Amino acid sequence: MTDPQPTLRALLARRDLDLRLASDEAALPADALDAPLRWVHSSDLADPTPFLADDLLLLTTGTQFASLSGIDGDSVEYSAYVARLRTRGVRGLGFGTEVVRDGIPPALAEACRDQGMPLFEVPYRTPFIALARANAEAIAAQAYARRTWALAAQRAISLAALRPDGLAATVAELARQLDAWVGLYDATGRPTHAAPDPAPDGAIADALAAEAGAVLRRGARAASTLEIAGHRVTLQTLGRGGHLRGLLAIVGAELDLEGRSVVTSVIAMAGLALEQNVGLDRARRALRTGLLHALLSNDPTLARRVSRELWGALPTAPVVVAVAVVAAARADAAADWLELRVAERRGALFYGRSSDGLVVVIPGGDGDTLPQLATLFNAAVGASDLTDYPAFSRAHTQAIAAARRAASGTVMPFADTTGGGVLAALDTLHARALADRRLAPLREHDDQHGTTLTATVRTWLEHDARIDEAAQALGVHRHTVRARIAQAQQLLAVDLTSFPARAELWAALVAAA
Incomplete structure (x- = not known):
């Protein structure tokens, strides 16, 4: 992928410039001659650093030293001069000879050696502008080469995308063009295509997948660059925000502008290929929803016939019916994950969408699908008791009830929701709202008049509507309890001598607690 950058070594190699390296290359830093150069500039100022840029080659004739203490003057001045250049980021110093003196001043050569600054001689017959022009030409040539490479790479990748295995071929061609490892992950974070082999070692692969x-x-759509186990990694999501279709990972590539343009073209093509499946996915999910309605009628005949043709047989009874409540932004990814599980486990999973969430049907012995679904997508999952298909609707109702009691990221079996009895199901916002409205007359009277009608009614009901036991528990006379109950009946406009009325009032007290 990479082309030679404009460097000092490249300038020294040009015979028309006739440059001579005055430094001992072995004594220079490892990349001193091969670091990229942005420009070549000339100056005879004693301190040119305010006018210089990073990664620059500086040329001088030494006039500034002659005006100070002589061209062969104090070595301290040379040392300070070179130190300023090094601090500013100058990549090398060229001395033009036969202008102020023949050859390079020994004090300057010594200062450059001490500072690790590459020093070279520019002969009189080579104008400084020739070096600047040569470097500019090298920069232009490199830019042209990179643009040419980018166009050729994009063409090769476009041709790869036309193959029957378009996504896999695109990933492989991008890896070849970048000379790096490239992996494509689906919406659930599962790797689907990668090139070349071998893949990154286990630690890198695990960290990358995480x-x-x-x-x-x-x-959310995102692009990021990070380092994993010493390898540079670039990540780019595919698809629209809230409806991500996957992610592209590149390991071991330093991407310049042209490299990023090639990657961008791949992202566009891969994203388009994945989005083109949306219509098919929508039709498939609509069919699943229709089959789910057929199952809810407790007649699995139609669902069995269609499922067998498309996805394999329905899971063998007895089955568990589950309802997973997933945030809207993650619902598509969760459905994609379930679709992959269906393909992997033909006949061992069925799912569909309903207004209550994703409905999942699994064999009774499947102990990992629901926990994984809950963990991966932070879903609240409710699971029914074991059931046969003729009782599917009842199991679905159980799953909905359990899902309402489940915390995000957990699975709640219906059996675990029955410990509190039927009244425990009253712990909902709707039930509390109804209870608050039903008890409002008693509470308002208590607040306005300082009475304890609400507490008296609760105690009376707790003691099976027996006046004497309630009076003893409250520490008041039985006539007081009787008067309070009569007043409560009047405020609530209900006859508490009947059991249904007392049962409804008790349910309101439980829900409002």
Whole structure:
């Protein structure tokens, strides 16, 4: 992928410039002659650093030293001069000979050696502008070569995308063009295509998969560069924000402007290829929803016939019916993950969408699908008791009830929701709102008049509507309890001598607690 950058070594190699390296290359820093040069500039100022840029080659005739203490003067001046250049980021110093003196001043050569600054001689017959022009030509040539490479790479990748295995071929061609490892991950963070072999070692692969999964779970479009185990990694999501279709990972490539343009073209093509599947996915999910409605009618005949043709047989009874409540931004990714599980485990999983969430049907012995679904997508999952298909609707109702009690990222079996009895199901916002409205007359009277009608009614009901036991528990006379109950009946406009009325009032007290 890389082309030679304009460097001091490249200038020294040009015979038309006739430059001579005055430094001992072995004594220079490792990349001193091969670091890229942005420009070549000339100056005879004693301190040119305010007018210089980083990664620059400086040329001088030494006039500034002659005006100070003589061209062969104090070595301290030369040392300070070179130190300023080094601090500013100058990559090398060229001395034009036969202008002020023949050859390079020994004190300057010594200062450059001490500072690790490459020093070279520019003969009189070589004008400084020739070096600047040569470096500019090298920069232009490199830019042209990079643009040519980018166009050729994009063409090769476009041709690869036309192959039957378009995505896999695109990933392989991008890896070849970048001379790097490239991996494509689906919306769930699972690797689907990668090139070349061998893949990164286990530690890198695990860290990469974890990072890819974290980026995709956030659901927002993103591009990032990070380092994993000493390798430079570039990550780029595919698809729209809130509807990510996957992620592209590149390991071991330093991407310049042209390299990023090639990657951008791949992202566009891969994203388009994945988005083109949306219509098919929508039709598939609509069919699944229709089959789910058929199952809810407790007649699995149609669902069995269609499922067998498309995805394999329905899971063998007895089955568990589950409802997973997933945030909207993650719902598509969760459905994609379930679709992959269906393909991997033909006949061992069915799912569909309903207004209550994703409905999943698994065999009774499957102990990992629901926990993984809950963990990967922070879903609240409710699971029914074991059931046969003729009782599917009842199991679905159980799953909905359990899902409402489940915390995000957990699975709640319906059996675990029954410990509190039927009244425990009253712990909902709607039930509390109804209870608050039903008890409002008692509470308002208590607040305005300082009475304890609400507490008296609760105690009376707790003691099976027995006046004497309630009076003893409250520490008041039985006539007081009787009067308070009568007043509560009047405020609530209800006859508490009937069991249904007392049961409804008790349910309101439980829900409002």
